[in-house]
Amino acid sequence: MTGASSWSFREEDSRRIEGILKGFLGESSARTALIVDRTGQLVATIGQPVAFDPTAFASLTAADFSANDQLARMLGEPEFGALFHQGEKESMYLADIARRVILVVLFDNATTLGLVKLRVRSAVQELSQVFNDMFSRPETGAGAPQVESAFLGEAEDEIDKLFGS
Amino acid sequence: MSMINYASREINCKLVYYGPGLGGKTTNLEFVYNKVAPTARGKMISLATETERTLFFDFLPVDLGTIRGFKVKFHLYTVPGQVYYNASRKLILKGVDGVVFVADSQLERMEANVEAMQNLYDNMAQHGYDLTKIPFAVQYNKRDLPNAAPIAELQAALNPGWPVEDPSRHRLIPDPDHPGEYLVWQQDGQWIERAPHFEAVAATGEGVFDTLKAISKAVVKTLG
Numbered sequence: 001m002t003g004a005s006s007w008s009f010r011e012e013d014s015r016r017i018e019g020i021l022k023g024f025l026g027e028s029s030a031r032t033a034l035i036v037d038r039t040g041q042l043v044a045t046i047g048q049p050v051a052f053d054p055t056a057f058a059s060l061t062a063a064d065f066s067a068n069d070q071l072a073r074m075l076g077e078p079e080f081g082a083l084f085h086q087g088e089k090e091s092m093y094l095a096d097i098a099r100r101v102i103l104v105v106l107f108d109n110a111t112t113l114g115l116v117k118l119r120v121r122s123a124v125q126e127l128s129q130v131f132n133d134m135f136s137r138p139e140t141g142a143g144a145p146q147v148e149s150a151f152l153g154e155a156e157d158e159i160d161k162l163f164g165s
Numbered sequence: 166m167s168m169i170n171y172a173s174r175e176i177n178c179k180l181v182y183y184g185p186g187l188g189g190k191t192t193n194l195e196f197v198y199n200k201v202a203p204t205a206r207g208k209m210i211s212l213a214t215e216t217e218r219t220l221f222f223d224f225l226p227v228d229l230g231t232i233r234g235f236k237v238k239f240h241l242y243t244v245p246g247q248v249y250y251n252a253s254r255k256l257i258l259k260g261v262d263g264v265v266f267v268a269d270s271q272l273e274r275m276e277a278n279v280e281a282m283q284n285l286y287d288n289m290a291q292h293g294y295d296l297t298k299i300p301f302a303v304q305y306n307k308r309d310l311p312n313a314a315p316i317a318e319l320q321a322a323l324n325p326g327w328p329v330e331d332p333s334r335h336r337l338i339p340d341p342d343h344p345g346e347y348l349v350w351q352q353d354g355q356w357i358e359r360a361p362h363f364e365a366v367a368a369t370g371e372g373v374f375d376t377l378k379a380i381s382k383a384v385v386k387t388l389g
Contacts, residue, residue, distance in 0.1 A: 007168060014172030039260025040224075040240065041168050041177045055226045056208045059240065063212075063221060066256040147169070147176070147388055151233045155385040158229050158237070162205055163374040163381070 009043055013134055020126045021046040028119035029111035034104040035097070035127075036061045043101060050106070065094060065102050082120075084113065093117070095124050098131040167262050167388055175236045178384045179260055180377075183285050184267035185277035186218070186246030189306040189367040193267060194225045194241055196370045197377060201227060219245040221253045229381075239381055246281070255288045263300035263384040264289075265376055266360075267367070268323055270305045270313035275322060282323050297327045300383035303362040304376045309369075316364065326359035334358070342375070 021033040025047045032047035034054070040062035042054050050057070065083065072080045083094040093105040093116050103124065107116055167178045182190040191211070198209045205228045212221035222242050229237040244254040258264075266285060268278045289296045303324045307313060329335060329349060335356045338349035342361060349358045361379055365372025 009168065009170040009172055011172045037168060037260070039168075039179055041179075041260075043168070043170065044172070053208045055238075055240075056210050056224065059224045059226075059242075060210065062259075063256065066259065067221070067253070070252055070256070147235065148233045149389070151235070152385060152389045154232045155229065155237060155388075156382055158232060159378055159381050159385065162201065162227070162229060163378045 007135060009134070013130065014044060016130050017044055017127065018046055020123055020130070024119055024123035028105070028107070028116050030093075030105045030107035030116055031110075032106040034058070034061075034106070036102045036104060038062055038066065038100055038102065047106075061094065061102060061104055065096070082117075086113075093120065095120055097124060098128045098135070100135060101127075101131055103127060167384070169235075169388075173236075174234055175238065176388065177238045177240060178262045178381070178388075179240045179242065180263045180265065180380055180384065181257055181261045182241065182243040182265045182267055183254070183258075183281065184246060185269055185274060185281040186248075188246055188267045188269040188274070188278075188281075189365070190243040190246065190267045191219055191223050192367040193265075193304075193306075193365075193373050193376070194223050194243055196367060196373045197227065197241065198225055200370065200374070204228075205230070218247065219243055220250065221245065222257050237385075239384075241377075248280070248284075251284065251288075254284070255291065258288055258292055258294070261289075261294070261299070262387065263380045264296065264302075265380050266301070266303045266323070267365075268303060268305050268319060270307045270319060271310055272312050272314045275314060275319075278319075278323055297358070300380055300387065301360045302376055302380045302383070303360050304365050304367075304372065305362060306365045306367050306372075308364045308371075309366045316362075320359075320362060324359050324362055326357040329356040329358045342379070 025033060032050055034045050035043040036058040037043055040059035042058035068080050068083055081096050085092045090108055095103045097103050105116055167176060169176050182193055184190055198206060207226035210224040214220050222244060225241040227239045242257050244257045266282060286296055305316060305319050334349060337347055340346040340348045348361060363372045363376040367373055
């Protein structure tokens with residue numbers, strides 16, 4: 001392997017994930033579910049729109065999860081599969097999905113940690129299946145989506161404009 | 166690992182600024198934050214100590230706009246320079262698409278530079294990445310200081326080059342930023358390639374955008 005492998009998130013993936021998470025949010029009465037990849041990029045947001053900067057939130061979530069992964073190893077655990085941060089009104093529950101992405105559940109006093117934990121288990125299993133399928137499919141050859149050929153030239157022009165030519 | 170999100174039509178690329186402590190990595194990001202159009206940048210996040218030393222990372226998202234139907238974003242990260250934060254340095258490299266090594270040009274920082282460069286290669290290898298195969302640039306910062314080492318000396322110590330194995334790249338490739346110099350050349354019968362380098366004074370912004378432009382273009386090329 002030379003660099004980090006690229007992966008793509010397609011519309012059909014989005015629909016499958018949305019279906020799973022909408023069901024989970026309904027059953028658990030949690031407000032919002034976000035999917036963040038381990039490198040800190042936001043993949044999807046389902047449920048109530050968030051009031052904060054989702055890009056910054058995603059990078060901090062990935063850092064939080066990675067730091068806790070290292071702490072787990074120091075304790076002799078292979079990982080902490082889930083994390084919980086409790087606030088006075090707002091809380092968040094984070095769960096690992098297929099070792100590649102993180103499910104973040106935001107919830108308030110309309111529900112309880114117990115209910116969220118109970119309902120999240122099957123959502124994690126279903127999402128793991130979706131992401132395992134996604135990461136195992138080839139990203140080259142026929143059928144793989146591509147950026148248009150004119151993309152590179154236009155991207156370079158935009159880089160010159162934004163960062164000064 | 167640039168992620169192409171066809172559902173939200175977004176492409177996100179991760180650029181990491183690496184290097185020895187107090188070399189100017191955070192200063193690079195701060196200059197970008199202050200100079201780039203406010204509409205094109207997100208919130209800058211710094212996880213720093215009370216004395217403003219980077220504890221975990223700085224993060225700055227920059228939005229390139231919509232190109233051919235895709236919103237393209239660069240996520241700029243710095244790592245902590247201090248050696249004892251190596252665990253967090255390694256974490257930030259996960260999924261990196263392009264690396265900028267910010268070297269401190271001062272003569273007395275030579276050893277710290279070399280140590281940080283070695284540490285970068287080691288940490289990349291532990292993730293299974295090969296620094297010679299992904300977009301990589303070296304920035305020699307603090308060129309304005311009287312004790313700055315000559316560029317040739319810095320290049321020899323930090324960016325001497327690596328053997329080119331791919332025969333299709335066995336040809337002279339000029340360095341577009343330094344006339345008369347090459348990024349790929351032959352030496353004693355061996356083809357050698359080295360990372361593009363830039364001189365900078367990050368505190369005044371000199372060289373900051375030249376470096377960023379080069380690394381972001383190199384990263385965009387990998388998407389095609």
